Each structure stands twice: as C-alpha cells, then as structure tokens.
Amino acid sequence: MKKRLLLTAAVIALILAPVAAFAAADFTLGGYLKLQGGYQSYSTGSLNFSNFIGRNNNFNYGPTAPGARGFGLAGYNRNANHGTFNMSGTGSRFNLTIKGPEVWGAKVTGLFEMDFDGGGSENQATPRLRHAMFRLNWPETELMLGNYWSLLSEWSPDVIDGGAMCQSGAFSLREPQIRLTQKFLGDWRASVALTHPENGRWGLNLDANDPREGETSEMPKVVAKIAYEKDLWGKAPYFGNPRGFVAEIGGSYMRTRHTTRALGAISTWGDYNYNSIRANSQQRDAQHLDNWAFQFNFFVPVIPTYTQNLANTMSLLFNGWIGQGMSTYRNDLPNQDRYLTFIGTNTTGTDMYDMDLVKRWGGFVQAQYYFTNQWYANVAYGRNEAFGVTRSTNNICVTANNPQGYKAALLGDTVKSNQMVNANLWYQPIKALKFGLQYTYQRTKYFQQTTIQTDAGGLWATASGVGNPSGKTTDTGDAHTFMFGGFFFF
Numbered sequence: 001m002k003k004r005l006l007l008t009a010a011v012i013a014l015i016l017a018p019v020a021a022f023a024a025a026d027f028t029l030g031g032y033l034k035l036q037g038g039y040q041s042y043s044t045g046s047l048n049f050s051n052f053i054g055r056n057n058n059f060n061y062g063p064t065a066p067g068a069r070g071f072g073l074a075g076y077n078r079n080a081n082h083g084t085f086n087m088s089g090t091g092s093r094f095n096l097t098i099k100g101p102e103v104w105g106a107k108v109t110g111l112f113e114m115d116f117d118g119g120g121s122e123n124q125a126t127p128r129l130r131h132a133m134f135r136l137n138w139p140e141t142e143l144m145l146g147n148y149w150s151l152l153s154e155w156s157p158d159v160i161d162g163g164a165m166c167q168s169g170a171f172s173l174r175e176p177q178i179r180l181t182q183k184f185l186g187d188w189r190a191s192v193a194l195t196h197p198e199n200g201r202w203g204l205n206l207d208a209n210d211p212r213e214g215e216t217s218e219m220p221k222v223v224a225k226i227a228y229e230k231d232l233w234g235k236a237p238y239f240g241n242p243r244g245f246v247a248e249i250g251g252s253y254m255r256t257r258h259t260t261r262a263l264g265a266i267s268t269w270g271d272y273n274y275n276s277i278r279a280n281s282q283q284r285d286a287q288h289l290d291n292w293a294f295q296f297n298f299f300v301p302v303i304p305t306y307t308q309n310l311a312n313t314m315s316l317l318f319n320g321w322i323g324q325g326m327s328t329y330r331n332d333l334p335n336q337d338r339y340l341t342f343i344g345t346n347t348t349g350t351d352m353y354d355m356d357l358v359k360r361w362g363g364f365v366q367a368q369y370y371f372t373n374q375w376y377a378n379v380a381y382g383r384n385e386a387f388g389v390t391r392s393t394n395n396i397c398v399t400a401n402n403p404q405g406y407k408a409a410l411l412g413d414t415v416k417s418n419q420m421v422n423a424n425l426w427y428q429p430i431k432a433l434k435f436g437l438q439y440t441y442q443r444t445k446y447f448q449q450t451t452i453q454t455d456a457g458g459l460w461a462t463a464s465g466v467g468n469p470s471g472k473t474t475d476t477g478d479a480h481t482f483m484f485g486g487f488f489f490f
Contacts, residue, residue: 025098025099025100025101026098026099027096027097027098028096028097028098028099029094029095029096029490030094030095030096030097030489030490031092031093031094031095031113031489031490032092032093032487032488032489032490033089033092033487033488033490034089034091034092034093034485034486034487034488035087035088035089035485035486036087036088036089036091036160036161036483036484036485036486037085037086037087037088037483037484037485038085038086038087038438038481038482038483038484039083039084039085039481039482040083040084040086040479040480040481041083041479041480041481042054042083042477042478042479051167052167052333052415052418052444052477053418053442053443053444053477053478053479054444054477055446055474055475055476055477087122088122089116089122089125090115090116090117090122090125091115091116091117091161091162092115092116093113093114093115093116093130094113094114095111095112095113095114095130095131096110096111096112096113097109097110097111098110098111098112098134100134103136104136105138106136106137106138106143107136107137108134108135108136108137109134109135109137110133110134110135110146111131111132111133111134111148112131112132113129113130113131113132114127114128114129114130115127115128115130116128129147130147130174131146131147131148131149131174132146132147133145133146133147133148134146140182140183140184141180141181141182141183142179142180142181143178143179143180144177144178144179144180144181145177145178145179146176146177147174147175147176147177148174148175148177148179149173149174150171150173150174150175150177150193150195150223150252150329151179151191151193151223151224151225151250151252152171152173152223152225152250152251152252152293152295152321152329153171153172153173153174153329154297155170155297155299155317155319156170156172157170157317157364157366157378157380157382157422158239158366158368158378158380158424158426159380159422159424159438160424160436160438160483160484160485161483161485164420164422164440165364165380165382165420165422166330166331167330167331167332167384167418168331168362168364168382168383168384168418168419168420168442169319169331169362169363169364169382169383169384169419169420170319170364170382171295171319171321171329171330171331172329172330173328173329173330175195175196175198175221176195176196177193177194177195177196177223178193178194178195179191179192179193180192180193187228187229187230188226188227188228189226189227189229190224190225190226190227191224191225191226191227192222192223192224193222193223193224194220194221194222195220195221195222195223196220196221197217197219197220197221197254197256198221198328216256216257216259217254217255217256217257218255218257219254219255220254221252221253221254221291221328222252222253222254223250223251223252224250224251224252225248225249225250225251226248226249226250227246227247227248228246228247228248229243229244229245229246229247230244230245231244231245232244232245233245233301233304234301234304234305234306235301235304235305235306236299236300236301236302236303236304236305236313236314236315236368237310237313237315237368237370237376238299238315238317240310240428240431242305242308242310243299243301244301245299245300245301246297246298246299247296247297247298248295248296248297248298249294249295249296249297250294250295250296250297251292251293251294251295252291252292252293252323252328252329253290253291253292254290254291254292254328255288255289255290255291256288256289256291256325257286257287257288257289258283258286258287258288258289258338258355259286260282260283260284260285260286281350281351281352281353282346282350282351282352282353283340283352283353283354283355284343284352284353284354287354287355289325289338289355289356289357290324290325290357291323291324291325291328291357292323292324292325293321293322293323293326293328293329294321294322294323295319295320295321296318296319296320296321297317297318297319298316298317298318299315299316299317299318300315300316300317300318301313301314301315302314302315302316303369309373310370310373310376311370311371311372311373312370312371313369313370314367314368314369314370315367315368316365316366316367316368317364317365317366317368318363318365319363319364319365320361320362320363321361321362321363322359322360322361323359323360323361324337324357324358324359324360325337325338325357325358326358326360326362326384331360331362331384332358332360332384332415333415336358336414336415337357337358338355338356338357338358339355339356339357339358340353340354340355340356341353341354341355341356358386359386359387359388360384360385360386360387361384361385361387362382362383362384362385363382363383364380364381364382364383365380365381365382366378366379366380366381367379367380374427374428374429375425375426375427376426376428377423377424377425377426378422378423378424378426379421379422379423379424380420380421380422380424381419381420381421381422382419382420383417383418383419383420384417384418384419385416385417385418386415386416386417386447414446414447415444415445415446415447416445416446416447417444417445418442418443418444418445419442419443420440420441420442420443421440421441421442422438422439422440423438423439423440424436424437424438425437425438431489432488432489432490433486433487433488433489434486434487434489435484435485435486435487436483436484436485436486437482437483437484438481438482438483438484438485439480439481439482439483440479440480440481440482440483441478441479441480441481442478442479442481443476443477443478444476444477444478445475445476446475446476446477447475
C-alpha cells in the first residue's frame with residue numbers, strides 16, 4: 001500500500017511539473033484577421049508585390065532546356081497579358097506573447113507568431129512561421145535569441161500588403177539570430193547580431209539538382225546598428241505609436257563560397273543575339289564572394305504632438321542603402337544578384353569565367369499626415385537600382401571596358417531597376433479595426449535597352465528553337481493596382 005501511494009505521488013509530480021512551469025509564465029494571444037483585395041493591371045497571380053513586373057507586351061524568357069521550344073529565345077507569356085482581380089485572407093496571423101520568470105536579474109519574454117502566407121491557394125493556405133524568439137532584458141541590456149526581424153528591417157512603409165516594397169527599396173527579412181543590444185548615454189543604443197547566412201527568403205543552395213547553384217557559407221551573417229532616438233521637439237505616430245526623432249546607421253556582411261562548375265551552353269557575345277549558342281564554358285575555380293550592405297534611417301516628426309492626440313501631425317521616414325548581393329535583403333533575386341565575367345579561353349578551348357555580385361542602391365521615403373485620430377493618409381516611394389553595368393543581351397551585361405561582357409549566373413531577364421509608389425487612405429475608428437484604400441504604381445526596368453522582336457501571331461518558336469517573331473516589346477514593365485484592406489486586431 002505504501003509503495004502504491006509513493007508511485008502514485010511520483011506520477012502526479014511528473015504530471016504537475018510542466019503545469020507548474022507553465023504557471024510561471026503568462027500567455028497573451030494577439031494578432032489580426034485580415035482581408036485584402038483589389039485589381040491589378042498586370043496579372044502576377046496574387047496581390048503580393050514581392051516580385052518584378054514583366055516587360056510590356058509580356059516579354060519573358062521561354063524554356064531553358066536545350067531542344068525545347070523557345071530555348072535561348074524570348075517567350076511570350078499570354079497568361080499575364082490582362083488584368084486580374086484577387087482577394088485573400090492568407091495575411092491573417094496570430095501570436096503568443098509570453099512573459100516568463102526572472103533569471104539572473106533579467107526579465108524573460110518571448111514571442112511566437114505564424115501567418116498563412118506560406119503558399120497554396122486562398123482556400124488552402126499554408127501556415128508559415130514568422131517569429132519564434134525570446135529575450136532577456138536587464139535595465140540597459142537585451143539579449144535576444146530566435147527568429148525575428150533583421151536589425152536592418154525594423155522600418156517599413158504603412159501599406160496594406162506589409163511586404164509590398166521589399167523589392168522596391170525596403171528591407172523585409174526575418175532571420176534566425178543571436179542579438180545583443182546595449183543602451184548608453186541615455187538616448188543611444190548599439191546592437192550586433194549573428195544570423196543565419198541566407199539570400200533573403202530564398203535561402204542558400206536554391207536547388208540541389210541544379211549544378212549551377214553551388215552557394216554555401218562558412219560563417220554567420222554579421223549585422224550591426226547604432227541608433228539615436230529622442231523627443232527633441234515632440235513626437236509623431238509610426239503605425240499609430242508616437243515616436244520622437246530617430247537616426248540610425250547599420251550594416252551587414254556575410255561571405256559565401258561558390259563551387260567551381262561547368263556552365264554548359266550560353267549565348268554567344270553580341271548585341272541582341274538570342275539563338276546562337278556557345279556550348280563550352282566553365283567557372284574558373286571555387287570563389288568566396290562578399291555580400292554586404294550599408295543602411296541609414298531617419299524618422300522625423302514634421303508637425304509634432306506633445307500628447308496622445310494624433311490629429312494634425314505629420315512625419316517623414318527616410319531609408320537609404322547601398323550594397324552587393326542584395327537578394328540577402330530581398331531587393332534582388334538569387335538568379336540575378338551575381339554574374340560571370342569572361343576572363344579568357346584556356347588551352348582546351350573552354351571559355352573561363354569568374355563570378356561577382358551585382359551592386360545596387362535604393363531605399364524609400366514616406367510622408368504621413370493624420371487628419372484626425374481616426375483618419376490619416378500616407379504616400380511612399382521606393383526604388384532599387386543596379387549600377388556599374390550599362391546594357392545586356394540575353395543575360396549578358398556588356399560594358400565598353402569589357403567587350404566580352406558579363407553573363408548572369410542563372411537564366412533570367414536581368415532587372416536593372418524596380419520602383420514603386422503607394423498612396424494610402426486609412427480609417428481606424430477604434431484600436432481594434434482598421435480599413436484602408438491604396439493605389440500602387442510599379443515599374444520594372446530591364447537591362448536590355450532596345451526593342452526586341454516578339455511573337456504577336458501565335459506560334460512563337462519551332463521545335464528547333466528558332467523563332468518566327470513579329471511585333472515589338474520594350475525594356476520596361478509597369479502595373480497599376482487598386483486595393484482595399486480590412487484588419488481586426490485582437
């Protein structure tokens with residue numbers, strides 16, 4: 001009997017132990033339900049603007065397999081040659097804020113957040129992890145571990161689609177990291193983070209079955225930032241929360257290793273030559289490439305408030321950056337942020353190349369004005385642009401100093417610049433409800449700077465890959481969008 005009682009007590013203790021641990025933490029449910037929808041003049045399949053707009057007349061590259069219809073030629077994507085209306089609730093999300101016990105004199109808190117924007121249709125959305133991190137906070141010091149916003153992604157425009165400008169100047173990246181933040185001199189803070197080395201949302205080693213993609217990293221990405229924030233002449237709202245003047249500078253660095261590989265057939269050099277193939281090419285050797293970025297941010301209350309009343313307040317938000325290999329922060333695509341430079345032909349007749357990373361500059365600016373505490377409007381303009389390359393032909397970027405030119409490391413119509421304008425009108429009658437209307441104009445410019453013959457008749461290419469083209473296209477693509485959005489915060 002005594003042994004049975006002891007065994008029962010032990011089982012109860014094992015059951016109650018995790019319950020006691022949970023009892024030491026407070027959980028708060030949060031998030032929002034969201035519906036967004038609207039009409040876009042160019043069909044991209046969704047209203048998520050984290051992509052580029054195809055050329056006018058829908059000029060896109062066709063099949064890439066040798067012998068396939070259209071190989072080495074321009075394709076004609078009729079599927080995008082019309083507008084589209086779309087609605088989606090996949091941006092809805094929920095989170096748990098966790099307040100834990102104190103340890104080593106620090107307060108422990110955590111955040112877990114998911115949304116349903118991981119893929120699939122609107123009716124078969126896929127859950128996606130956004131944040132999973134915890135913090136230890138001392139009076140002047142914070143240690144954070146987990147998946148959270150990058151140090152360089154802490155400012156964003158107030159638009160219906162939160163990732164709308166991530167390839168038009170704004171950094172939008174969540175990444176696994178270990179971050180240390182130290183406050184000093186009252187209004188200053190410095191942060192440094194060791195993060196998972198990746199090319200934005202796409203990650204390294206994009207396709208294990210593609211021998212052209214040999215990218216890995218032997219070190220973490222290092223990110224650092226120093227910031228100054230103070231109420232110098234009043235505050236202005238940022239996403240509804242009053243903030244004073246803010247000035248920040250930051251940067252990141254990571255090193256990737258690209259393995260040597262045969263490049264296979266590529267287009268021959270020469271302006272606008274789409275169907276002559278040079279079949280013998282090779283990356284010279286394995287290389288280490290340096291992805292880096294430098295960024296600054298300013299938040300300026302132009303018409304400030306000195307209370308919680310937001311009416312008749314105005315703010316300006318400035319963000320600027322420069323870097324290379326910018327798919328690291330989703331301002332380029334992994335198949336476009338590196339290129340191959342021709343260095344000569346070896347004794348066996350093989351063309352040899354070195355790999356390098358595309359340099360870009362960009363950023364965004366936002367002006368916001370509150371008419372009342374419930375009504376406000378903002379206009380945001382963002383841009384990213386490559387520099388140091390003048391023109392291209394079928395993935396070959398040609399310069400006067402390098403007549404043999406560059407070739408994009410992976411196939412794709414190389415983008416020179418992408419820019420976007422968003423104009424929003426918001427109505428938030430209570431804290432829990434928010435409604436918005438938005439007009440967006442996006443323009444993507446490609447390196448290829450001439451009109452190119454495209455298919456206007458129906459049969460684009462023969463089986464041999466030689467086309468029968470007619471018609472014209474341009475080096476730009478643009479789209480107009482009208483959107484609405486509704487949010488219920490809980």
